[in-house]
């Protein structure tokens with residue numbers, strides 16, 4: 110039986126295997142250790158056969174270190190890794206994901222990434238090791254903008270201006286009054 114390929118969060122002990130895969134494909138390895146908590150790996154029979162890393166910045170995320178072992182390619186592993194990384198970015202509420210690519214522009218277009226000018230990249234993402242790396246200038250920059258689901262937006266009542274706080278208390282007081290009135294009507 111062929112062992113299944115699982116997509117899961119990377120562990121610190123996966124670092125060597127991820128770096129070996131990246132090295133085999135000439136992809137940068139700088140800063141990978143810090144990104145382990147937001148990296149996903151493809152694992153089969155206990156072996157790492159693929160990875161996708163996400164560097165999170167307040168103004169955007171950088172998708173990097175996407176690699177699948179040659180013998181495992183064209184089986185949808187890359188697709189599953191990228192979808193998992195996109196899901197992490199959505200959960201972390203970043204506005205957009207950026208990436209640099211030299212040979213895989215067409216592949217990433219399938220996930221909704223489009224080519225953008227470097228000027229469109231937020232400064233923090235541009236400050237990443239990958240953007241500052243030697244091969245960066247010859248790579249295309251791609252972006253996928255993420256849609257926010259308003260139902261999953263955090264309630265920022267206490268973090269916003271005083272007018273909002275005032276509105277919150279006015280509404281809370283009105284609801285409380287209504288409840289008291291309803292209770293007293295029931296009693297009479």
Ligand SMILES: CC(C)(COP(=O)(O)OP(=O)(O)OC[C@H]1O[C@@H](n2cnc3c(N)ncnc32)[C@H](O)[C@@H]1OP(=O)(O)O)[C@@H](O)C(=O)NCCC(=O)NCCS
Pocket residue numbers: 134136175176177178181182183184185186187188189209210211212213214215216
């Ligand atoms: C790019 C990569 C991660 C794709 O992984 P994968 O598991 O083989 O991809 P999937 O199985 O999800 O998708 C395979 C499809 O993508 C296509 N594809 C793969 N590489 C491609 C590329 N460079 N350009 C366009 N399409 C590509 C395949 O032709 C295949 O298409 P098909 O389904 O019509 O046959 C893998 O080829 C790889 O590790 N490449 C070397 C490292 C690399 O270039 N990483 C990207 C750095 S930005």
